[in-house]
Amino acid sequence: MPGIKDRVAIAGVGATRFTEHYEKDHEDLICEAVDEALGDAGVARGDIQAIWAGIYYQFTGLGGPAVADPLKMYGIPVTRVENYCASGMDAFRNACFAVAAGVYDIVLACGVEKITDQGSRGLPNVREGAHPFLPPASAPAMFAMSATRCFDVHGWTKEDLARVAVKNHANGAKHPKAHFRRAITMEDAVNAPEIASPLGRFDCCAVSDGAAAVVITRPEIARTMKHKDDFVVVKANGLSVETANPMYKPGFEYLGFPATQTASRAAYDEAGITDPFEQIDLAEVHDCFTITELLNYEDLGFCKKGEGAAFVRDGLSAPDGPLPVNPSGGLKSFGHPIGATGCRMITEVARQLQGRAEGVQVKDPKIGLAHNLGGPGAVSSVTILGRNDTL
Amino acid sequence: MTGISAWGAYIPALRLERSLLGKAWGTPALPGARTVRAGDEDSLTMGVEAALTCLGDRARDDIDAVFFATTTPPYAEKHAAATIAAVLGLRDAMTSDVTGSLRAGAAALRGALDAVDAGTARTALVVAADNRPAEPATAMEQLFGDGAAAVLVTKEAAVEIVSRASNAEDFTGPWRRPGDSYVKTFDPKLETEYGYIRPVGAAAKKALGERTAGAIVGYAPDPRTLAQLSKKLGIEARDALFKTAGNLGAAHALVALAAALDDASVGDRLLLVAQGEGADAFVLEVRASVTSALPVRDQLAAGAPVPTYESYLRSRRLLPSDAAEPKSSTITYWRDRAQALPLIGVRCGNCGTVQFPANRACYECSVFDQMAPVSLQRTGTIFTFTLDHLLGGEYLETPLPRVVVDLDGGGRIFLEMTEVDPSSVAIGDRIEMTFRLLHDGAGFHNYYWKARPPRRAPVRV
Numbered sequence: 001m002p003g004i005k006d007r008v009a010i011a012g013v014g015a016t017r018f019t020e021h022y023e024k025d026h027e028d029l030i031c032e033a034v035d036e037a038l039g040d041a042g043v044a045r046g047d048i049q050a051i052w053a054g055i056y057y058q059f060t061g062l063g064g065p066a067v068a069d070p071l072k073m074y075g076i077p078v079t080r081v082e083n084y085c086a087s088g089m090d091a092f093r094n095a096c097f098a099v100a101a102g103v104y105d106i107v108l109a110c111g112v113e114k115i116t117d118q119g120s121r122g123l124p125n126v127r128e129g130a131h132p133f134l135p136p137a138s139a140p141a142m143f144a145m146s147a148t149r150c151f152d153v154h155g156w157t158k159e160d161l162a163r164v165a166v167k168n169h170a171n172g173a174k175h176p177k178a179h180f181r182r183a184i185t186m187e188d189a190v191n192a193p194e195i196a197s198p199l200g201r202f203d204c205c206a207v208s209d210g211a212a213a214v215v216i217t218r219p220e221i222a223r224t225m226k227h228k229d230d231f232v233v234v235k236a237n238g239l240s241v242e243t244a245n246p247m248y249k250p251g252f253e254y255l256g257f258p259a260t261q262t263a264s265r266a267a268y269d270e271a272g273i274t275d276p277f278e279q280i281d282l283a284e285v286h287d288c289f290t291i292t293e294l295l296n297y298e299d300l301g302f303c304k305k306g307e308g309a310a311f312v313r314d315g316l317s318a319p320d321g322p323l324p325v326n327p328s329g330g331l332k333s334f335g336h337p338i339g340a341t342g343c344r345m346i347t348e349v350a351r352q353l354q355g356r357a358e359g360v361q362v363k364d365p366k367i368g369l370a371h372n373l374g375g376p377g378a379v380s381s382v383t384i385l386g387r388n389d390t391l
Numbered sequence: 392m393t394g395i396s397a398w399g400a401y402i403p404a405l406r407l408e409r410s411l412l413g414k415a416w417g418t419p420a421l422p423g424a425r426t427v428r429a430g431d432e433d434s435l436t437m438g439v440e441a442a443l444t445c446l447g448d449r450a451r452d453d454i455d456a457v458f459f460a461t462t463t464p465p466y467a468e469k470h471a472a473a474t475i476a477a478v479l480g481l482r483d484a485m486t487s488d489v490t491g492s493l494r495a496g497a498a499a500l501r502g503a504l505d506a507v508d509a510g511t512a513r514t515a516l517v518v519a520a521d522n523r524p525a526e527p528a529t530a531m532e533q534l535f536g537d538g539a540a541a542v543l544v545t546k547e548a549a550v551e552i553v554s555r556a557s558n559a560e561d562f563t564g565p566w567r568r569p570g571d572s573y574v575k576t577f578d579p580k581l582e583t584e585y586g587y588i589r590p591v592g593a594a595a596k597k598a599l600g601e602r603t604a605g606a607i608v609g610y611a612p613d614p615r616t617l618a619q620l621s622k623k624l625g626i627e628a629r630d631a632l633f634k635t636a637g638n639l640g641a642a643h644a645l646v647a648l649a650a651a652l653d654d655a656s657v658g659d660r661l662l663l664v665a666q667g668e669g670a671d672a673f674v675l676e677v678r679a680s681v682t683s684a685l686p687v688r689d690q691l692a693a694g695a696p697v698p699t700y701e702s703y704l705r706s707r708r709l710l711p712s713d714a715a716e717p718k719s720s721t722i723t724y725w726r727d728r729a730q731a732l733p734l735i736g737v738r739c740g741n742c743g744t745v746q747f748p749a750n751r752a753c754y755e756c757s758v759f760d761q762m763a764p765v766s767l768q769r770t771g772t773i774f775t776f777t778l779d780h781l782l783g784g785e786y787l788e789t790p791l792p793r794v795v796v797d798l799d800g801g802g803r804i805f806l807e808m809t810e811v812d813p814s815s816v817a818i819g820d821r822i823e824m825t826f827r828l829l830h831d832g833a834g835f836h837n838y839y840w841k842a843r844p845p846r847r848a849p850v851r852v
Contacts, residue, residue, distance in 0.1 A: 132719040133731050133829060133839035134748065137779055137793050137805075144777035145795060152775075152818045197778035197790065247795045247805035249754050250744050254775050254795075 012041025018335030084374025088342025172329020208335030399444030536637020745801025
């Protein structure tokens, strides 16, 4: 298996600001993100040969036309990808594989979500014709049950969770496109109203609208394009699926997400990473909730099981620490328009590797990781990107 | 001789102090408290509780008939007895609802006795439950209570029914037309004398014949009327319910009987009476000592107060609410009836892992088609939980505890928790399952199980 390592390049990236875009619809957002990405890559719409679009909610848009229509990019394959909150990075994965397979030269991966248009608060229940007696809990509730276990087993506290929120808000405050551009204190986080115990308001990402797009090609083509000197290469992607119903799975520990463990091991194997903490220079990880980021540190192999709380407490994931995690502010502060998040992470890591992450640039990164998680730990996608001097 | 071989009552956990009602309306308050069903309970769910207590671990394969008696059926069309039979795993039972009268519980008992005597049923289960609607600010609001009882009718029973008598009397009071919100009454004196004392007295005398009885148990509209009947018949009346539970409607006679049988001794003779457009009287003799796993007196003593009158109004759907209707599907509900209502999971023949809902491929070892059905136990231990402030149940307060439970005997299940102080929920807590009305999605009653703290006190050795 030749895999995709070093055979796929990122030629351009774009993203909208993530916020409540009351004045824009999903078409406005996808146009804005794609236009920026195409401009960044120096290509025209007619140069794109295929599109994969991550969209989670059906009210955002169904099918390929959800993206083809606003852009008027007809006559080419356009595929909507849905894989819970990892929809965006799965769109990116499919686009990478198509390029690595040699089927296309230049393709687009993008994602968009227009959550505020659904007409009610919070995240809507998407299970049409829902099961009468196996209803899903709210997303905070599903992740909160991991926090409850970690408090019991590891002795973690609300303060341990709050450190993630404080760090990510401080990071997001410096990013021009982040939803929440305000730093918070430990007191703010610990004393916030409870959403699903033990998670409070600042432990949960909010509802945001937004879109992101990535132009993907092969390295040899990227060398002829606008970013010929600083294009980014894809080192690996791993995607793994576990049960969406851990609450019915006998023995499920709630102390981590096996999908992230298997997805990251697959990605590390392909990228040749044997010591993630040493070899990875920055990470954008899926902090839908503060507890998720703590568990991500462990599942991604940044630290040992049970050490997630210490990892942030000791400053290891701080922007000036040895492994900055979510310098963008993450889902917590940057925002989480579901289908857009995976591609937004890719744009963020690419900009960091290119040294143009205005306001939030970490020091001289060569290898970056992006991690997208969906469902109650059901789908995980891990992408490793590198500067092109790693080729 | 045919009679009652097992019984069980269900007294809901909530109590409304009558003084709270007096305070709310500026009216005199009766002494004591009344029972109140929770917002996720109705006559059917209370009936299930009583039936499960009545049957315990007893084998159920000889139960050929299930009668359900109430004046407050959950549906005008669609009977509840079939749902109760489904929960109990009685797929082949004859099922009937007996409704429309305060005498429904006694009428169901008559039907069960007839079926067993006639041999059309080897064993018949009688379930009676009621939660009658009383108009706010009336005496009925103070007097009425909610509750349920179940009795198992068999030949060769521990409690024999040695004689019985009935009569019919067209009497208007109390009554409720379709669409009426509350029970109506007219002239209490007329109702007491002509509606109750005369027909009940006549049925009692006929059933007793030359015999007498140690005590009267059964239905009366209020304690004073029961005392009048006692005086008229010259037999002591046993009232275990009015002060601590209330008038339990169509369930009252059987709950009162259960309470009396809990405390009865071999050789006791009881007169059971019921009234509603006429009367029924039964003479029972206790032949063998039987105990209930959850005696009525223990349940009466174990109540928790409804904190405010407003919360009572809310749980009774007497305050308008625009709660969103959850989605559901009659097709899914029907398809899952065989596993969801009786709680049937599967056990993997390869690795032994018990799982629910049923899987074709094993969660643990992923082997295909090695599953055998297994009855899940309704007790377990909380593995993890959250107090969810976002998704409350319909007419239920937030935060809503949601618990992941490892069931005794295997299987992991995800349940809402009811009748618990959310702040007290902890990993490792023991729970038992209780059958509740989950929501009314798709315009029908979606019944399922919830978790609650165990009602049964630890067995004393």
